[in-house]
Amino acid sequence: MLVTPVSPGGLVSEVVALVLARPGRLRVVVDGPSPTRPDVLAHGVLAELRARGRGGVVIDAGDYLRPASVRLEYGREDPDELLDGWLDEGGLRREVLDPAGPGGTGRVLPRLWDARTDRAFRDDYTQLSDDGVVLLHGALLLGRGLPAELEIHLRMSAAALARTLPGSAQWTLLAHARYDRERRPADGVDLLVMSDHPDRPAVVRR
Numbered sequence: 001m002l003v004t005p006v007s008p009g010g011l012v013s014e015v016v017a018l019v020l021a022r023p024g025r026l027r028v029v030v031d032g033p034s035p036t037r038p039d040v041l042a043h044g045v046l047a048e049l050r051a052r053g054r055g056g057v058v059i060d061a062g063d064y065l066r067p068a069s070v071r072l073e074y075g076r077e078d079p080d081e082l083l084d085g086w087l088d089e090g091g092l093r094r095e096v097l098d099p100a101g102p103g104g105t106g107r108v109l110p111r112l113w114d115a116r117t118d119r120a121f122r123d124d125y126t127q128l129s130d131d132g133v134v135l136l137h138g139a140l141l142l143g144r145g146l147p148a149e150l151e152i153h154l155r156m157s158a159a160a161l162a163r164t165l166p167g168s169a170q171w172t173l174l175a176h177a178r179y180d181r182e183r184r185p186a187d188g189v190d191l192l193v194m195s196d197h198p199d200r201p202a203v204v205r206r
Contacts, residue, residue: 002205003194011193011201012044018150018190019049019133026056027100027147030137031185032154033176035164036195038137041154046135054133057126061138063111064092068118079174083140088113092136097147100134108134140175143183151189160196 006014019026028045032038042058049056064087065071071086095109106128111121128134142151156164158180162173179185186192192204 003202004205005200005202008040008044008199008201011041011203012048014191014203015041015045015150015152016048016052019045020052020054022149024131025100025102025104025106025128026131026133026149027097028133028135028150028152029141029146029148030135030152030154031139031141031189032137032193032195033139033156033161033165033172034169035161035198036154036156036193037198038139038154040198041152042135042137046133049133054131055129056133056135057108057110057128059092059096059108059110059134059136061087061092061136061141062115063113063121064088064096065113065115067113068115077171079172079178082172082175083179087138087140087144089144089146092146096134096136100128100132101147106130106132140179142185142189143179150191152191152193153185153189154193154195154198154201155186156195 030038030042046056046058066088074081091112095112099105099108107125108128109123109125111123114121161176194202194204
């Protein structure tokens with residue numbers, strides 16, 4: 001195993017190269033706790049892809065949460081429910097991942113549920129081109145069986161995560177620990193990135 005330091009821009013280029021090596025529509029999962037900034041990576045990749053003539057859409061998993069009455073049934077700070085019950089996997093498959101997959105219509109919904117207002121967004125559907133790319137970013141996404149052609153995991157050690165998460169999110173540490181222990185997100189991904197210091201990532205080459 002070789003760990004190679006890269007710049008944030010170099011990491012974008014690594015992901016872009018993986019995408020460009022695959023023809024047709026592509027579903028990419030960019031997984032990592034919020035301090036690793038998976039959203040920044042996803043948007044950076046899409047910007048570079050567009051510059052190269054390949055379009056797509058960035059999807060925030062936070063816009064595919066279940067309604068508050070369901071996800072907060074056991075309280076607002078239940079780590080097991082965060083891992084097992086917050087994400088609307090069915091909606092994500094139905095509105096994004098299945099349409100973007102082989103044989104799908106390519107018609108995807110960028111956002112489904114506004115967790116702040118606890119109401120549905122009123123977004124229009126986006127039509128992907130035949131080589132369009134979906135970049136789904138968020139935390140605790142792997143090990144669910146979500147269909148994707150590329151999986152990227154931004155790994156942060158428990159100590160670094162505890163140090164960088166704000167106080168209001170410290171309760172999520174138990175969910176992340178269980179995620180690492182049970183779902184082993186670093187195993188079998190297409191790209192593993194060590195992200196204890198997101199401004200100085202390192203790519204793990206097996």
